[in-house]
Amino acid sequence: xxxxxxxxxxxxxxxxxxxxxxxxxxxxxxxxxxxxxxxxxxxxxxxxxxxxxxxxxxxxxxxxxxxxxxxxxxxxxxxxxxxxxxxxxxxxxxxxxxxxxxxxxxxxxxxxxxxxxxxxxxxxxxxxxxxxxxxxxxxxxxxxxxxxxxxxxxxxxxxxxxxxxxxxxxxxxxxxxxxxx
Ligand code: AMP
Numbered sequence: 001x002x003x004x005x006x007x008x009x010x011x012x013x014x015x016x017x018x019x020x021x022x023x024x025x026x027x028x029x030x031x032x033x034x035x036x037x038x039x040x041x042x043x044x045x046x047x048x049x050x051x052x053x054x055x056x057x058x059x060x061x062x063x064x065x066x067x068x069x070x071x072x073x074x075x076x077x078x079x080x081x082x083x084x085x086x087x088x089x090x091x092x093x094x095x096x097x098x099x100x101x102x103x104x105x106x107x108x109x110x111x112x113x114x115x116x117x118x119x120x121x122x123x124x125x126x127x128x129x130x131x132x133x134x135x136x137x138x139x140x141x142x143x144x145x146x147x148x149x150x151x152x153x154x155x156x157x158x159x160x161x162x163x164x165x166x167x168x169x170x171x172x173x174x175x176x177x178x179x180x181x
Pocket of ligand 1 (some may be wrong): 024061
């Protein structure tokens, strides 16, 4: 095991998917059984300080970690999906990304008023996606109890966009984060 483990399993890929973007590729970490277990266990342990009823995973890489976290915590998992994927009636939210808009959908009965949810995704960048997920959860009457990410690009200020006072956990933070961990 190298000294930078498991962070060394997150690879920087320059100019993907567009010029100027440094893509954080988590597939080497997913490929390593011990690292995957460590990531899921650590996210779950740190999120478990906050009582919750469901884990929400954001399509697509948020499904991988979110489902593992939900399993570890013994909670149900709710997928927030890209448009047109869910078979029954949905509610949706459209949110702003850096240069575009995007949408997420959830089944209308996936969350009910009073439930407390934890939102999980692989990367917190500008926070637009996570803020959209918060809005979608709230539109069902659920409360967001916390959010967990493998990677936080702190210099993009995403944490501030979540802006709901809930704990925001990231396992690896790059630049400018106010994450106390
Ligand atoms: P944002 O809405 O800007 O916070 O972007 C977060 C979403 O986009 C997450 O679902 C990530 O999977 C993806 N993402 C954004 N920036 C990166 C990056 N540099 N490397 C990998 N994934 C990213």
